[in-house]
Amino acid sequence: MIKIDIANALMQALPISKATALQIVDLLTNRMKQALLDDERIEIRGFGVFEPRPRKSGQGRNIKTGQRVDIPKGRSIRFKQGKDLRGIEVK
């Protein structure tokens, strides 16, 4: 599923054009990006929670040279699946 698929789902359920649907998707993702970049957590019950969290990790490895590389602390976004997505049966 990619952006277009989501937009299609939207325009099928609402009386809007695909262009508008795409606008909406972009709008939402942009707002969410802003929030996450602003270190704000996003919680949508039933779906999941996006939580920006500091990462200190340690060191990785440069595949080319094989040498170790220090991984700066930085920050990562953790997505914790909500109840509706938990307990998924293994197919």
Next chain:
Amino acid sequence: MIKIDIANALMQALPISKATALQIVDLLTNRMKQALLDDERIEIRGFGVFEPRPRKSGQGRNIKTGQRVDIPKGRSIRFKQGKDLRGIEVK
């Protein structure tokens, strides 16, 4: 940021009611949930990728009883942040 905040952002940018905005948010999250439950990956360039993946884990521990608990293989949703969310500066 919670569902209402997202809906507000939507209604501020588009000529729609808050009720409609909420509908849209629910619609999107529901469709995404369906896709994920259907073992489908969701990719939105720049934002991130939701990827259902099998988990085999091993065993955890029940805090109450202190006894080990077998962690069933199940499935988890991994969210990999896109380029726009990577390289977040540490504040």
Next chain:
DNA sequence: GTTCCCATGATCAAGATCGATATCGCGAAT
């Protein structure tokens, strides 16, 4: 606006999994 209900966070340990890097091929997005 106000209230009620139930999803979520925190907590334990230990083992599975992730993340960062560089390059290229593929495919998402325009």
Next chain:
DNA sequence: ATTCGCGATATCGATCTTGATCATGGGAAC
């Protein structure tokens, strides 16, 4: 059709994962 983000890959330390229970607050009903 063009552009440019993403997957795959290797290593290994940091981080996530599960279950039970209470407190908190998301979010929906009134």
